[in-house]
Amino acid sequence: MFDPSAAIISLIERFMTVTVPKSNEPRPIPTIPEFIYKTAICFIGAWLAQFILGGLFNSAxxxxxxxxxxxxxxFTEWYRTYLELFCGRSWVHVLEEWHQKYGKIVRVGPNELSFSDPAAYHEIYNSSNFWDKEASVYQSFGQDHATFGFLKYADAKKRKDIMSPLLSRKAISDLQELVQSNVDRLCEGLTNNNAAGRSSDLFFGLRCFAVDTTTSVCFAISVDALDEPEFKAPIVEAMEKAPAHLVLFKHFPWLQSIFIRMPRWLTVMVAPQTSGIARVMDILRTQIKDAMANPYSLKDSSRHIVYHALLSVEANEGAKSADEKSLLQEAQSLLLCGSDAVSNQIMLGTWHLLESPALVRRLNKELLKVWPVLDIVPSFAELEKLPLLTAVVKETLRIGPGGIPGVLPRVVPEKGATINGSFIPQETIVGMSGYFVHHAESIFKDPKTFDPDRWLGEDSESLDKWLVSFSKGPRSCLGINLAYCELYLVLAALFRRFDIELDSAR
Ligand code: HEM
Known part of the structure; x- marks a missing residue:
């Protein structure tokens, strides 16, 4: 097989060959600008040669x-960089166009295939596939020592086994009062704004709610984002800017390495919008340092949090427990995974509901049955039994962008795999966006319409299989129980306590 790298190395070697001067001639000493110029030409030439030869190999x-x-x-991965970074295109929408043009399996990069047939989703993401996550996408989050960012299933499994009891259905039911207390603070903020004659930015309010809930459930601290005037907490403003950085880091990973290593003052100068995240990370870092310096201090804590689990010798079966870097990355990962998706989903569901006053009236009527007196708030379990609220939660998840609004790329293992009836060679990157499942006409009639009633029909149970917001298989969402609890509690409170309407002036 033709090896482009070897060809390039031999080309560079030729170009760099030193000409030995005749013995009586003085050896010419290149000036510094000349040396820099020649070196630059050399690198550009090598890069171009690799680009062209590599591209020809990829194409032929x-x-x-x-x-x-x-x-x-x-031909090249740089085409995706061009589309995402320079044309500002959403990758999922690009894929949608390509699938319409080329069919249900599309080669979307030199070594990458995208699938759009819903059946393929369950062939890629299922409980018997332990395929690695793909490096370039996942490493752009800077969390390669955390559950979400571990590329290998075995590393993620160890962590998930330790942490999942903390986020199990039972644990979350026991903690629902904590979630409810943040729902109450969100409602208080909305009420205060209303009393002052101001409308509220619900998007920011929900983000503050999700940040405070994740930090209190996972770390037993609250960063009190909900207390900020008009919900404009710095961490939440920083999170809004984060996706733009992630796209940049995905295509230029070396930029991320520089960014991570920069001193704080320089980071804040170069990207002032990230200072909110940095501040919260400082709080978490201090907590981690304290816990590591004095593990016994955790024993006094009223309940188990992630550090109890991750630093416990028993949970780690005698193996070395997580180090400071890994704990910090885990905290960051939980904070971002937990906050962003929850608030985005609830916001989208609320917006769609508000477009349909008849639906809001039906929901309010249903809620009144279990929540007649405002001060006596129903439990998570009671709310889960409400058919329309449950349908609203499912439809909210279906219509929303999911946890990671894109593809979850995996690497096909040795021996290859068969997906959608085609043999896929080993080491191919494969992926499918949940968007293609949730928007498949064959499963969800009129998929662009927000229609909770689709979940209430006679054969609606068969649809559950196609709700893939939390993904499927061994790398599916660790926080699914907490996320459902938040969705139920917030949507119920918003539509029982308030008569919300969209403020077109904002
Ligand atoms: C509506 C809310 C949420 C949605 C839609 C969502 C969705 C997802 C999805 C699709 C994945 C799979 C990612 C992948 O394959 O790379 C994932 C993974 C993960 N989620 Fe969530 N998530 C939500 C909320 C949460 C919450 C509240 C937490 C925790 C506080 C959380 C923690 C995680 C973690 C740690 C992973 C990594 C699991 C692994 O790699 O094995 N998520 N989530």
Missing amino acids: NHPLVDFPGPKRAA
């Missing part, structure tokens, strides 16, 4: 040549 001789797709995408 790669194991994926028979799969359809845009030629430019097959």
Whole structure:
């Protein structure tokens, strides 16, 4: 097989060959600008040669040549960089276009295939596939020592086994009062704004709620984002800017390494919008340092939090427990996984509900049955029994962007795999966005319409299989129980306590 790297190395070697001067000639000493210029030419030449030769190989001789797709995408990964970074395109929408044009399996990169047939989702993400996560996407989050960012299933499993009891259905039921107390604070903020004649930015309010809930459930501290005037907490403002950085880091990972290593003052100067996250990370870092310095201090804590689990010798079966870097990454990962998705989903569901006053009236009527007196708030379990609220929660999850609004790329293991009836060679990157499942006309009629009633029909149980917001298989969401608890409690409170309407002036 033609090896482009070897060809490039031999080219560089030729170009760099030193010409030995005749013995009586003085050896010419290059000036510094000349040396820099020559070196730069050398690097650019090598890069161009690799780009062209690599691209030709990808287009003509790669194991994926028979799969359809845009030629430019097959030629180089830089085409995706161009589309995402320079044209500002959403990758899922690009994929949607390509699937319409090329079919249900599309070669979307030199070594990457995307699938759009819903059946393929369960063939990639299922309980018997322990495929690695793909490095370039996951490493752009800077969490390669945390559950979410571990590429190997075995590493993630160890962590999940330790942490999942803390986020189990039972644990979350026991902690629902904590979640409810944050729901109450959110409602208080909305009420105060209303009393002052101001409308509220619910998007920010929900983000503050989700941040305070994740930090209190996972770390037993609250960063009190909900107390900030008009819900404009710095951490929440920083989170809003984060996706733009992530796209940049995905395509230029070396930028992320520099960013992470920069002193705080420089980070704040270069990207002032990230200072809110940095401040919360400082709080978590101090907590971690204290816990590591004095593990017994955790024993006094009223309940178990993630550090009890991760630092416990028993849970780690005598093996070395997580180090400071790993604990900090875990905290960051839980904070971001836990806050962003929850608030985005609830916001979207609320917005869709408000577009349908008849639906809001039905929901309010249903809620009144279990919640007649405002001060006596129903439990999570009681709310879960409400058919319309449950349908609203499911439809909210279906219509929303999911946890990771894109593809969850996996690497096909040795021996290859069969997906959608096609043999996929080993080491191919494969992925499918949940968006294609949730928007499949064959499963969800009129998929662009927010229609909770689709979950109430006679054969609606068969739809549950196709709700994949939390993904499926061994790398599915660790926080699913907490997320459901938040969705039920917040949506119920918003539509029982308030008569909300969209403020077109904002
Ligand atoms: C509506 C809310 C949420 C949605 C839609 C969601 C969705 C997802 C999805 C799709 C994944 C799979 C990612 C992948 O394959 O790389 C995931 C993973 C994960 N989620 Fe969530 N999530 C939500 C809330 C939460 C919460 C509240 C927490 C915790 C506080 C959490 C913690 C995690 C963690 C730790 C992982 C990594 C699991 C692994 O890699 O094995 N998520 N989530």
